[in-house]
Amino acid sequence: MKPDPRSREPRDSINKVAALRVLASVEDLLIAVLVFAIFCVVLAGILSRFVFHVSLSWNIEVSVTLMIWMTFIGIAVGVRDKVHVAFELFEDKLSGRWLALASFAQMLLMGFLLVALTWGGWQFMQLGLNQMTPSGIPQWISFAAIPAGSALGLLHLAAHAWDLAAHANLESAQHGHGHTETRTQ
Template sequence: MKPDPQSRVSRDGINNTAALRVLANVEDMLIAVLVFAIFCVVLAGILSRFVFHVSLSWNIEVSVTLMIWMTFIGIAVGVRDKVHVAFELFEDKLSGRWLMLASLFQMLLMGFLLVALAWGGWQFMQLGLDQMTPSGIPQWISFTAIPAGSALGLLHLAAHAWDLAARAGLDAAPQGHNQNHGHTETRAQ
């Protein structure tokens, strides 16, 4: 599953729907906001220590929480943009139906990983419902990033699988015939 060399993100088929475009924009904006927030929190810690000679008790925990969220949203963005780990060694040697089967196999493996992450993250989040960090931040806030990012990744993976299935259906359609309400017409050549 290689990214489209023409653009950063292949927006074909179901991935071109308005809802998924909006979701992609929200994810990109969220990543940017998280990066900026991490920068601000770390800078506040540095300034407070070296300029004001006061150590903040919360900045490390907040920056780690933001980093966790950025990581798991980033996983979903990686799946969306098809920049995740792939078996390119084999893909380069395959074509047609075999390439499609290899892509499907990779999607199944990725789906299994994301479902396992979502399930484990959900259980981990449940454990953190009654726990607080030393700074008083509820731990479930950090742990929620795991099932949230995994669910977003699964959504993008399902969209890619839908597109793959649609392409497979188009590739399997007879060449030279037009399907129209159950009637087959021959195209003029």
């Protein structure tokens, strides 16, 4: 069973380290602000077209840019809250040392993906430094979401890996990386 992302159960290092708590709050606030901004931009486009009979030239580009940022920050939040894709098919059949190894393998695979996204996103952002959208928005602003969100995801993944390595009771581990519950004895 996946954890409820809205629950306020302890998130391991995220609740223990002040900087990670602040980062989690900033990410949550940023997601809320981005959702509200998308709503406002789309509403402005609708109102301008149907009420004032004027078409805005910038609202689609701005809303797409905000959506890109929301997506990549959302990926980091998903890693932070352990609600990302996991290999649960095998987790139910594993315990102890094997479950910890499977969790580390999942983290390693996800880490490779996030490193590739961070590196590739950085290079992609570099390509957009001297480009502008038709509305005059610098292209790198949209592209910067890729390395920013991926790097945040890497930070959260590293915190989860640290928790697993530092606090793993290998003989009594019940759930893998995709879960926040632990067995108590």
